[in-house]
Structure formats: structure tokens, C-alpha cells
Amino acid sequence: MSQKKIGDVVLNVQDISLRFGGVTALTNISFDVREHEVRAIIGPNGAGKSSMLNCINGVYQPQEGSISFRGQTFKHMNSRQVAEMGIARTFQNLALFKGMSVVDNIMTGRNLRIKSNLLMQAIRNPFSIGGAQKEEEAHREFVEHIIDFLEIQAHRKAPVGQLPYGLQKRIDLGRALAMEPQVLLLDEPMAGMNLEEKQDMSRFILDVNDEFGTTIVLIEHDMGVVMDISDRVVVLDYGKKIGDGTPDAVRSNEDVISAYLGTSH
Amino acid sequence: MLYRENGQLKTTYGADQQIFPIAQDRWLIWALIAFAFIAVPLLADEYLLRAILIPFLIMSLAALGVNILVGYCGQISLGSGAFMAVGAYGAYNMLVRIPGMPLIPALILGGLCALAFGILFGLPSLRVRGLYLAVATLAAQFFADWIFLRIKWFTLDSPSGSVSVSNLQVFGLPLQSAADKYLFCLGMLAVVALLAKNLVRSAIGREWMAIRDMDVAAAVIGIRPMYAKLSAFAVSSFIIGMAGALWAFVHLSAWEPAAFSVDLSFRLLFMVIIGGLGSIVGSFFGAAFIVVLPIFLNQILPAAGAIVGVNISTAAVSHAEFMVFGALIVWFLIVEPHGLSRLWSIGKQKLRIWPFPH
């Protein structure tokens, strides 16, 4: 693996706090993400990792703090905006569209880019009147490249619901990739996978990172995997940031160790 | 068993994405269309056309609309009857107020009225989900009932909102005989069904299904729930509205608000559930089932009674109809919650891999 050049900060999270009613999920979290790097957020279950992503995605609205992306600073993110800015995301407990085929699931990732309007789509036809068909085909081709990339050709037309867990995770990733993201947020991409699947997944993640130069923010609660593939690591525990730095630095950080020993992982 | 797919290889995405990728299916569907357009009008008698086929076609159209909203976008609606009513009265007003208004534009305008109405009552869907929404849509139902009953303007001051249309014409051709009406409805249905199918297999359709299956994820990949839901409401209520207008003009030709009561809304919902949520073809099955069932019962029950030696009054029949109907609904939900279309596709799959079980 050759050296990839890590650029300057693209995404910057400044002392975010998030509360649900009485419960506090996050308290003054701040960290930054640099171009082209693999940035991991680790922490025991319930440390608020997913909530962090949900704030970046605009799923949750943090009460305090701000998030800035490429210079623009936002108090609240708006999902649509986030997507348009090129931040894609996968989910911890599969959030695929159960009723749709693999291809269609990944195709949804292209929706932002579809130009033809409702009427054009309605009169979609093989005789290339209205161009909706042509557009569909163009996007389908792109999607097929992703399918090829993730090596799921054999399952193309299958309804996602019937596929094994490991594959569904891949499709989730595929859907995110279809957005051609600049920043890719991965929420426990390897949770509940067997070793082999984990290796595949890490391979894909690294490939994405250096084939397309995509910046990757990666959540994991199991340290092992993360340490080998990530450049810098943030450690959360009970909604607080207890460590930040290179894998080695983090590994030797007492708080982190105690947090992990504490929650016996 | 009948499928021979070897050599049907797709060399373009266009070929791969067509509505019926398998050659055998294409032949079948063309045969079916030909049969419906040519053979049926010649063979079917007056009663069959008027009492069964025309209602079936129109209800299929309506069910199609409902299915887009409920089946594809996952927004439960109990106000479909209202959308039909708005469509019907809207078209009616267009027809009588604007001199020389031809029928088809009138229908489309009727549909557009329903569309506006639909979007208005679709707004709650942005805030509320599931059952709350279902009840919210009931509001549309009762509101519509009331409007056409009480606000005379819509019904040209006719008593109790009952109005009628006569000697309809399409492109100067009179729409009199049952066969004409049948063909007209069939044509409308065919066109709309095609357009609808195109929508659901395109980007917008995927947005709807995405919202239905996992709205948060959908939002995160940049789908605007508002646009998706309202467009679903719009398209759906437009189709339902047109169906309503057809129902009123072609089938009833004289009607009052009661014709579009909440009961109709329920029946439409049954159609899509029994037919199969999220399936175009399911809408047809559902419509057929719900349209034919009562007629069937009306025929069969007295006969059955006669056999046992009991004379069953018409009232009794209608009550029994209620019971059988209810029982069947429940039975269906238990046995095949995914509706007839699921059975259909399973059967088809079995045929494809015949003689293997899987």
C-alpha cells in the first residue's frame, strides 16, 4: 500500500451536545476529519457514536454546537443538504429498503442526480422520447459498476430482504457509494460479521478510500479491526470524548483502556 | 413449465429494464390486451359489461391510484372515496359550466381537482404517520361528503347534491352502448396503468418505496420526504379522481354524494390489500375480487337458501353479504397478507423453475 496524501480539514464538529428530554446523549464533542483519511470513532456500545453521525446527517438536531463542512458552518444540518454536499452514510442496524431489489436499493443512491421530472418519468419509453429512459440506463450503468466493485453480481435482482446479513451490509455500502460521496460515514460496517466477511469489508473500505479518494468516517465498537485500517481515532464513552489521535496514541491512553476494560470488551 | 428463457440474453440496459423482461410474458400480455379490446366487446353481453366489467375497470383504476399511495408510498388513506367524489363533481362542474368542454379534458380536469384536494389533505402526512394519518384522511372523507351535500354551488343547487350527466361524447362519437363505455374505460385504464407502471419503476417510484420502507435512511440519501409523499398523494389522488369521474359519468351517470361514502373508501382499501400492496397487477385482482364478490353472493345465497328450503329475503342477503365480506377480508389477511399478487408471482416463479420446487 503506497502513501496516500492526507489533505486538510473537510468536516469539523465543534462541541456538539445532544439531549433527548432528560437523557444526554452527547456532551461537547468536537473533532475534525481531514481529506482522504480514514477517521474512526470508537467507543463501547451506547457511547453515543451513532447519535454523533445522526447529528452530522441531520437526523437529530443537536441543542448546542455546530458542524462545518468545507468552510460552511451549520447550527443544524438538513439531511437533504448534507446529501447534496456529498456526505453519504451507512447504518448500524440495516436500513435497507426491504421491499426493493438489490439494484433498486443502490439506484436510490442516484436519486439526487436524476434530472427528469415526474411527467418525463411517466412517459418513459424505449423510443428515447423524453430522455427519462436514457437517464435511467446511464445511472443503471454506474450502479452496475458498484455491483461489480462489491462483487455482488450473483444477487443483482434478488430482494434484499432475503440476502444474508453480510451481503446486506455490502449493499448498504453500495447505496452510499452510489451517491459518489466525498465523505462516507460508516456506522459499524462490520458489526455481526464473521471474520471472513470482516476482512472483505475492510478490503472494500480501503479500496473505496484509495480508488476514489473518499474520506471515511468509521464507527466501530470493536477496536481490533479499526486500529489496522484507520489513520486517526476518536474515542467516545458515555457521550464524552475521552481520546483522539493515531491508533497507537489511543491504544496507550489510560481513559480509553479503562473505558474498555470497564465495559469488558 | 411454459417458460423457455434460454437465449434471452440482454445486451442493453434498455432491454434489461423493460416492463416484461421475459419474452413469454410479453406475448401473454399482448394476447391479453388483444382479447380485452377485440374479443370481449364482441362476446360479452349487456349485463356482463354493465354490471361487472365496467365497474371492474373503473375500480381497478381507482385501486391503482390507492395502491400508489398506500402500497408504494406506505401512506394509509381512508379518504379515497372523497378523492373520487372530488374528481366526479369537479369533472361535472367543468362539463356543465364550461360550454363545449369535451369529455376527456373534463375527466383530466376533474382529476386535477382531486389532485389539489389530495395535496391539501396530504399535508398532515408530513407530520404524522400510520394510524394517525389514516384518521386524518378520514377528515378528507367527511369534509367532501359535507361539501357536496351542503354547499349548493358545487352541485348547481340540485337537491341533496344529486346530479346527472347524459349523452356523453368522445371525439364526437356518442358514448351510449355498454360496449362503447367498456372500450372507453378500458382505454383509459390501459393508458393510466402504463404511465403508473412507468412511474413506480422509475426514480420517483423508488423514492416512494424508500420512504415506505425506511424513511430515515431515505432522507439521509437525499430524498425529500415532503416531495416524495406529496407527489405520491398528487399522483394517487389524480388517478383516483379520474376514476371517480368515470364512475360517476360512465357507470352511474346520475349520482349523489352518498355514492362516494366512507364505505367506498374502505372497499378501495380492501381492494389494494387483497390485491396486494405495492403491485400494479394486484390492483386489478383486488378490484375484480371486490366487484365480483357481492354480485356472486347475490346470485348464490338465495339459490343456496332455496336448496335448504329457506327463503332468504334481500335484506338477509345484504346482511349475509356483510358477514361473508368481513370474514373473507380477515381470512385473506391471515392466509396471505401480501395479497393475490403475491400468490400470482409465486405461481409464476414456480412455473419458471418447473419441475423443481425451488
Added chain:
Amino acid sequence: MAFFLEALFGGLMAGMLYSLVALGFVLIFKASGVFNFAQGAMVLFAALAMARFSEWIPIWTGIHSRFLANVMAFVLAAALMGIVAWLVERLVLRHLVNQEAVTLLMATLGISYFLDGLGQTIFGSNIYPINVGMPKDPLMLFERTFDGGVLLNLEDIYAGSVAALMVAALSLFFQKTATGRALRAVADDHQAAQSIGIPLNRIWVIVWFVAGITALVAGIIWGSKLGVQFSLTTVALRALPVVILGGLTSVPGAIIGGLIIGVGEKLSEVFLGPFVGGGIEIWFAYVLALVFLLLRPQGLFGEKIIDRV
């Protein structure tokens, strides 16, 4: 002013009845996650049973005390509702465990169709009176305060108070009794409830039975006011906005919602109605609920839903 008070009281009375029906919804929804569209049908069914039994019993038994006849009829009708509840659980709910809400909704619609049909087949489909001896004579209040005074229907007051009693009883049943607590447990989390050994199926039967009783009471009251007839089923549809307003899962919500709707309806009918051609009470409640939803999606007392991803 007097006019206003009359409307207000009328509204409150009607509201009480709404809350009664609404309670039926809430009970079942809490316990089984089913939005029971059949509530209306149950009201009709119960009322029909009550009416006809009270009419038949003297013929069967030769008892001529109307009171006794009514009591027995009530017991019989209640028993009938029990059977209905049991059958519903046996034949329907049991087979639809953890289906989506829509499916269950559909199922209850099916049930309501069935009950409508059944009821009218067994008990006939004319209008039948229920006479539980509620005095029909009017009552004047505040004659000194306003000239003309405030005219109230004694019947309404009875009805209202009965409904209120019933509501109170139910809330007690929910808060105090063991079954009630079990119910609340089930409502909170089916799995958990099951794991601590609460028999879901029995709970459901109970809940549907209780809902049946509320239906019966509601049926009796409405029936004795307007006579038992098919239109009773619409009572349930009227009660729906109440549930929405109060929040599907909240008993107090149902009560307050009921009152708000009842009053709102009457007042609007009286004060707005004339300008828009009247009859607005059929949709006013809904629009009210709708507007309300936009402001507070989970209803007055419903819990807030947080999306976990």
C-alpha cells in the same frame, strides 16, 4: 349567554359519550397495538342485543318487571360481548401477531363488517327502542340568573353522569387492579410482558371484553336517546378524532379529547353552522383533530417517537 351554556352542556354530555367510545379504542390499542375500527360495530351490536333481549326476555320468561328484564338483558348482552371478544382473539388476533398496523386495521374493518352483518341477521335491522328508564323530561336551571333560564335534558345529564362513572371506573380498573397493571405492562412492551409470564392472549380477550362493555354502555345510552339503528356505527367514526386528539395511548387523553370535541362540535354547529349551511359537526371534529395533529403529531398525551438508526 344561556344559549351558550346550553350548547356547552350539550357538548359536554356528547363529549362524555365520545370519550366512552374513544376509551374502547385506547384500551385495545394500548394492549394489542390494534387500532380497532370495529368499535362502532361493537356499539351497534351490543345495543341491538340489549334492545332485543330486553324485548324478548319478558316473552321467554314471563317476567314483567322492566327493571329485571333490563338487568338480565344487560347481563346477556355483556356475556355476548364476552363471546365476541373471545372469538376475535381466537380467530383473528392470534393469527395476526406482529403484522403491520395496516394489516391489523384492515382486520378490524373486516370484523366490523362481520359484526354489522351478524347483528342485523340475528336481531333484525329496524329501529328498536331501549328504555332503561331515563327520564325524558326537560330541566330548567339558573332561571334566576338568566331570563328563560338554561334548558337542559335530564336524560343528557343522566347519560353524561353514567358515562363519567364508566370512565372513572375504567381508569380505576387500569390503575388499581392486577389485570389493569398487566394490561399496562403489555401495552408498554409485548415481549417483556410475555417474558415475565403475562399471558398475552388472555389479556387480549379481557381487553376486548372490556371494550365490549364500554361499547354496550355507549350503545345503551345512544340507543335510548335516538333508538338503536344502523347509524349508531357512525358514532365510532365520530369518536376517532377524539382518539387522535387525546393520543392513541392515553386514557386521560381520550377523556379530555372527548370533551373538547364534544363541546367544540356543538359550539361550532351552533355558532358557525348557520353560515356554512349547517351539518358541519360531521367534519368539524376531524378538521379540529387534523389542525391539532399538525401542531403536535403524537396527540395531547401520546409519547414522543424518536427514530433510532
Added chain:
Amino acid sequence: MREKKYGIWQTTTWAAMAQLVEALACGLHQAGLQRGEHMVVIGANRPRLYATMLAAQSLGAIPIPLYQDAVATECVFPINNAEVRFCVVEDQEQVDKMLEIRDRCPQLSHIYYDDPRGLRNYDQPGLSAMESLIATGRAEAQAHPGLFRDQVELGQPDDVAAMFFTSGTTGNAKGVVHTHSTLINRAFVGAAFDKLTLSEEVLAYLPPAWIGQNIFSYAQWLAAGYVVNCPESAATVAIDLKEVGPTYYFAPPRVFEGLLTNVLIRMEDAGAVKRKMFHTCMALARRVGPDRIDGKPVSFIDAIKYRLGDWLVYGPLRNNLGMSRVRVAYTAGEAIGPDLFSFYRSVGINLKQLYGSTETAVFVCLQPDNQARADTVGMPCEGVEIKLSESGEILVKSPGLLKGYYKNEAATAEVLTADGWYHTSDAGFIDSNGHLKIIDRVKDVGRIKGGAHDGSMFAPKYVENKLKFFSYIKEAVAYGDQRERVCVMINIDFDAVGNWAERRNLPYAGYTDLAQKPEVYDLIRDCVEKVNADLSRDELLAGSQISRFLVLHKELDADDGELTRTNKVRRGFIAEKYDTLVDALYSDRTQQYIETQVKFEDGRTGSVSATLKIGDAKVFSPVRAAA
């Protein structure tokens, strides 16, 4: 040529292919690939890899396809042996292999890869993408328009066209050298034989390094000009096969076997009715199908029935196997079981056998349509002469013979006589109706000594196989080498014979008992005599007729060392273990007591003893063939 990529069948027209080849050729030329030099190609069936082979050949260079699943070290020998400087590989996996062995193959200077996936960060010298090669090639072609044509002109029919390394069972692999003329000639003969047309569809899913696949999807592709389809990935072959529905299909027996078992397994899960239907139809097929496909007349009723069966079962079955459109299907490599063979033919798939090897550029013998037999491999095809050495070995003279083994005179001399006969090292003979029968590897073939058939050939495996084709016989061990008559020890198939016995309500207590029943002996005798009758028909083997046999008291078992782990009988070992029996067979005793150690499943050993009868079988006087 088509390749399924990105979900659809990407078509490459001949014109496009030509341009691609030209570009590649010019590119390679510019990179310094010399006439007569070797170039390694490693990868699955990919159009661009085929193109590179073509390009190399048009430059007069010699492509060497290697197996893509071979481990790195296996590639070392060929690459060094042929002083390969250039190699073109499919993807990262193969590149890694090449880089791994680079230190052992210093001369390996140019590595081109087709699929850049994962190779972005590779910066080893001499490594470059096929894309860039093509690009430079285009430029080169622009610069010297004539170049390509001239290079092609220079090519001569007898230049070496390609080299295939045969997986040597002993020692290093041998590079089989073929010239253009040999390959092309064979390709055309094969094509002509089955009247292949432009419209054939072929699915190329076996390793291109295997001569078979190479002939079918490369040489014949060029010769007949049909469409070759490359599957999307190993995982999707089944799906792709179904989509393509090839008209011309080639596979070794194990593939057909796999398909069949798969069919049967899936049918097992079917509902009772369906299973019944399936089995009845298959029974009918077994009865009627072969005749039908052999163009023999079948009774009207049967014809009707078969139609029905075709509609109910065979048609759908072919469809699911992806063989609805198969016009010609071949199997080769090893002997194919008759049941397996007839299954495919009976459901209307024109499956045939052929005989050939790497050295003969495949086509030596082919079975004409409607003359396909399980036990022959067809008639010598055009241009082929066949004779038998005195040892019974098959010698072949054909325009398709190899030029020799690369840098291995000795080996070449072994197989290729001065007067151009190639030693197949298979023993066999031409049967009465002109079909070649393969008997055995020469080394196993023995001789009868003394007696009526002194000196005539004895082929144990052939005899044993013939016996084993009877469902009642599970294993058979034949003796006769250096003896005057042939005797066999037989294992009955317990299930088959068991059923048979039950149907005759014949009581028995376990295997040993059943084995010794006189009825069973009669049953087996019939089989043996059928075989004898059959054997007597061809003079060469008449001597191998079985005169005495016995049914063993225990089943031959790998645990007792009687079978190899792959369930082949270990003739020698058994001979020693049961020497008493062997002696008995060759004496004139009618029974023999024997006691043997057996290992049970749980490892305990016990002993089985029995007195075995010895049966005599009728021997037929040889029927003179063609008379």
C-alpha cells in the same frame, strides 16, 4: 464475442475485435515482443485476453495460456522453460502471483493487467495496464499503418501457434507445441463434422489454458465464426448459462454428473405428485428418448407420450439446465457412466463423446449424431488414421498432431515415432461398426497365457466396468494376466440386490448371507454371461471372457485397504489378501472357506468367515466380427 459485464452482455463485434487486436499487436510489437518468442497469458475467459493471444500470434509470437487457479510456484517452470519475458494477466490476483515469482524468473520484464481494480498503488517496474498498452498500440498503428498487416503476412502455417502445458503427473509439465496448421485444421474438421455455423452460441467457462476450452472457444471460434460468451464471474456461471442457452456445449463428464445430481437432489424436495410425474416421465424417457434422438422409429403412442413428457418435464428441465438450445454437446476426458450419458440423451440433449488429447489438438474421434454410445468414443474423424500397436495401444496419425514437446526431445521421441505416429498410451480397438473403444491405459492391460486364447489381450478395468454397469454389481476384481482364463471376485450392491431379493420374498440375514444365496449366484451369473456374450463379440477381447466368479462375503472397503480412498479397487492388494480365493478360483474347487479381518466403523477389528461358493459361467466362442 460477448462478455457479461456490468449486468448486461457487452458485445464485441468482429470489427471491434480486429481493431483491438491490431492495437494490442502494435503495442506489444513496440514493447519489443519478438517473432517466435513466448508470451504467457493467465486469466479466466475474457475477450481482451483472447484478443492478446490473437495479437501475439499475429506478431508470430507464441501465447502460452496458463491455468488461472495454479499457484505461483507452478507458473515458475513454464515461464523459465520458455524464457518468457511478456505476460498478460487478468487482475490483481494474477499480478501478485507474477510479482511473487519474479525473483525466480528474472527475465520476466513486462506484465500487463486487464482489470486495474486494486492495482492503483502498484508501481513495480514493467507493470502496466492493458489500457495503456492499447493506447500506445493505437499511436503506433497511426504511425506505421502497414505494420500490423505486414506482421500478419509474415506468419506461416507451420509456425508455432501456441503452447499448452500438460499437467505432468510425474515431474515437470511438458509444453505441447502446436502450429497454426494443426490447430486450424482440427478446428475446421470439428466444425465441419457438426456443421457449425456463424449462429452458434458457446459459453466459455472452463480454463482457457485447457486445450479443450481453447479449441472450443478460441480455435473453433475463429474457424466457425460463432459467438463465444464469457460469464460474468465464477459465481454466476449457472445463471449466465441459462441466459445464453448455448447451442454448442462442451464439458468433462464431472460437470454433467454435477448437473445431474443437482437435478435429482432438487427433485427430492418436490411434492409427491411432482416427484411421481418426474419419475414416470424419466422412465418413459429412458425407454423412448435414446431411440428418438438416434432417429430410430418409435411407436406412435410412445411418441405422443414423449411429447407430453417433453412439455411437462424434459423441456423445462433443459431450460433450467440452460440446454434448451443445445444442438451439439460433447463430453471427453474420461469415461462417462452409461446412465449419466443416456440421461442427457433421453431428455433430448444431443450429448456425444469425443476422443482426443492436448497432443492431438483434441479431435481424433467423434461420435456422429444418432450414433452416440456410452462405451465408444466415436469414429476417427477426417484426416485421422488409427492403428493398434501389437501391445494394443492406439496409435494416431493426424494433421492435428503436436510438433513436439518443447525442449524435451526425449519425451517427444517417446510418443512420436519417426513415421509420424503418436502413441496415445491408451489401449483400445475399433469395434465392429467402426467406433473406437477405449479399454484401458496400456500399462494396466495384461495378457492371457495358455489356454484357448493364448496371448490375447486382457483388460481388467474394461471387464470390471462392464460388470459394474449392472446395478446389482457394486465392485468387481478381475484376474487373468499371465493366466489361462479370467476369473472375477464380485461385490454385490447390497441395496439393489436386497430389493431384488425382497421382491422375490427371499429371506436373508445380512450381506454375507445374501451374497451366498444360490439365487443371487444365478442372478450374478446372468450378468457375467451377458458380459461374456458381449465380450465374445469383439475378437480382441474374446479372451477376456469370465469363466469363473465368486461373490465376496464382505464388501470391499477402503478401511480394509481394499479400495483406494477414491474407491478404486486395489487389484494387487486384494490378490494378496484373498490369495486363497484366487487360488480356489483357478483350481477346480466349487467352494472355499475363508476368514478375514475387518475393521468396523469404530475402529474395532473383528473377523468375518464364510464358505464361498464358486460359480462357473458359460463362455462363448468368439464371434468373428464383420462375419
